Amino acid sequence: MMSEKISQDDAVAMLTSVGGIMRSIKHLYAEHEGIDHGAAVVLSMLYRLGPVRPSDIAQACGLDMSTVSRYARTQEEAGRVAKVADPADRRAHRLALTDAGIEHVDGLWRARIENFRDLIGHWSPQDAQTLTTLARRLAADLGQEHPIEMPDLEQVRAAHKAALAETLPKGA
Numbered sequence: 001m002m003s004e005k006i007s008q009d010d011a012v013a014m015l016t017s018v019g020g021i022m023r024s025i026k027h028l029y030a031e032h033e034g035i036d037h038g039a040a041v042v043l044s045m046l047y048r049l050g051p052v053r054p055s056d057i058a059q060a061c062g063l064d065m066s067t068v069s070r071y072a073r074t075q076e077e078a079g080r081v082a083k084v085a086d087p088a089d090r091r092a093h094r095l096a097l098t099d100a101g102i103e104h105v106d107g108l109w110r111a112r113i114e115n116f117r118d119l120i121g122h123w124s125p126q127d128a129q130t131l132t133t134l135a136r137r138l139a140a141d142l143g144q145e146h147p148i149e150m151p152d153l154e155q156v157r158a159a160h161k162a163a164l165a166e167t168l169p170k171g172a
Contacts, residue, residue, distance in 0.1 A: 051096035051163035096163040
């Protein structure tokens with residue numbers, strides 16, 4: 001059954017609403033996290049993906065390599081990230097979260113979730129479920145094949161700890 005196309009006014013309202021939501025969420029992150037949003041994105045990607053090459057992070061979040069390298073370097077200086085050997089290519093390196101990095105990301109996400117829950121605390125569970133369903137549907141229609149899920153904290157620790165066992169020498 002062919003459905004009727006949505007109106008231009010509805011399409012504009014959806015696009016501007018989603019854009020506004022994205023800006024508001026980015027502002028909320030920056031306001032409460034005390035870390036550059038881009039650095040938080042890089043740390044979060046490492047948390048979710050595990051130890052990966054900087055190019056994998058760049059591809060996953062749509063940043064260029066120089067930007068990822070700059071954020072990775074600042075987080076390495078802060079003690080949250082370390083360069084580790086890449087078992088597939090010893091000439092290359094991956095990035096892994098240190099214990100401090102894992103704790104930092106875990107704290108960021110806990111604060112984000114709690115802040116978000118406080119902001120929409122007056123919503124009914126049914127409204128929250130409706131938004132979740134529609135947001136996942138929109139994400140899929142926009143090409144996000146799988147919803148982003150947060151991995152288990154202990155699995156994150158194990159993956160990064162194993163990679164850190166192969167830390168590269170300083171200056172590599």
